[in-house]
Amino acid sequence: MSPAPNRPLTVLTVCGVGMGSSLILKMNAEKALKSLGVDAKVEHTDVSSARGMKADVAIAQGLHTDELSGVAPVVIAISNFMDVDGLRRQLDEALRAQGWLE
């Protein structure tokens, strides 16, 4: 278990282009994290840029998650960008597993 970051959680939402899908994912991630009461800074980017970045959590379509294993200790694969409740559940489970959420 990693110690809880003593700062806002850094979250990266990623898509192939870094313009549209990742932006919608950022908005929904912000909604989900807010409802979990998690202080987080969410940024969106494309998958190529993401490979040179570091974050606590990376969120992307399943087709990108293999490429993101070195970017963040927590990588979340999603398939439905409109399912905010599903993303909330995935984040809840993943953050609890890290000990970042009680």
Place this chain on the structure above:
Amino acid sequence: MTEPILDAVVGVQATDWRGAVHAACAPLVTAGALEARYPDRCVAIAEEHGPYMVLAPGLALAHARPEDGAVQLCLSAAVLSRPVEFGHDQNDPVDLVLAFGSPDDASHLELLQSLAEHLLAGLADELRLAPNRVEAVRMLGAVA
């Protein structure tokens, strides 16, 4: 918000996902909001990275980068009369393809935020039932 160019096509007969992407971009290319190479770039990016544009069951959002030939902020919808497969493991088949373009990295932020809210509120199913182009454009107008 910058006023986006809006358009739509309904009853689209696309033979495959590439055709559906081109159909969604076509009215925006005709309007001069996208260069003709833009839909080709959307297809090329998907061929390289996989079906990144498939956002939810039945729904795709075709887009590329400003430098791929986006002239003006724009948004369109193509309602397909026959769904197509994008090769997405969970969200195929797709019967609604939206397309947007932004001339820079910032102009589209408000539009996409509004689009996301409207999609969460059921815009995709409304568009699927749009009887004609005028109605579909009116629905998109609520986003802009």
